[in-house]
Amino acid sequence: MARLALAAAILGLGNGVLGALQSCGQAQYDPSQYVCWDNQFLCPVTSGEGLSNCAGACYSKFMYTCTNNVLALLPPVDTPFTLTVDNPNIPIHGKPVTAAGQHWLLNGQTSSYCPSQVGSACPPGDTTVIGANGGSAGMSVMVPGGQQVYLDPYWNVGYTQAHSAYIPPGSVTTGLAAYQGGGFINLNGNGWGWAACPPRASGGGGPGWNLVAKNATNADGLGECVGVNLKVNSLPSGTVGAWQYT
């Protein structure tokens, strides 16, 4: 407690642009950086989420639950789901993760294909539906062989082309977990979370924001990007989003 209080006090003194400080017990804190629990515990705000308090431990509701003062992982999602961006501080809060060009974007247009022989038997293909199981994820599609999700060598999120198992060398296919009532979490690279990167100014409305998985080495280079959570929105069992995403 003493250490947190000191950290908050230093933060308050060191930064002239901070808003009005508030009190948490003896400590002063900036409510844009911390939340105060029980007038006693300070938890940081990360990716726009004021972390919750479980008997003095700070945790994210996108991954954990606190029952009788004990932290536990949320249960894994066992149905298909969509994802939405979660960070109330940015304009794409609540907007969907969208698949296009073998790549996940934020607030883009879902891009899919339905063969003419399949026709009306195809799902609508206008929303991006995902499935996760045992640490890997895939697009929720009808096409035989499916479409696997991976972190590409730039730690952007990609997915395989229909009828192809090709994944760029250096990609990561494991450590992707989706939690019921929680978020889609990248467990690779020690929990640095996700970043949303605005479309380049030249894009003129652009193809949506890019999604990047942060880690110890790339986090510094993501200065124009903002930390976000990816909220899991569970769908009924068996929901298929498209014949295939393109």
Ligand SMILES: *[C@@H]1O[C@H](CO)[C@@H](O)[C@H](O)[C@H]1NC(C)=O
């Ligand atoms: C972090 O991400 C970068 C791509 O942005 C990648 O080159 C690097 O290998 C990743 N670091 C780790 C530890 O996986």
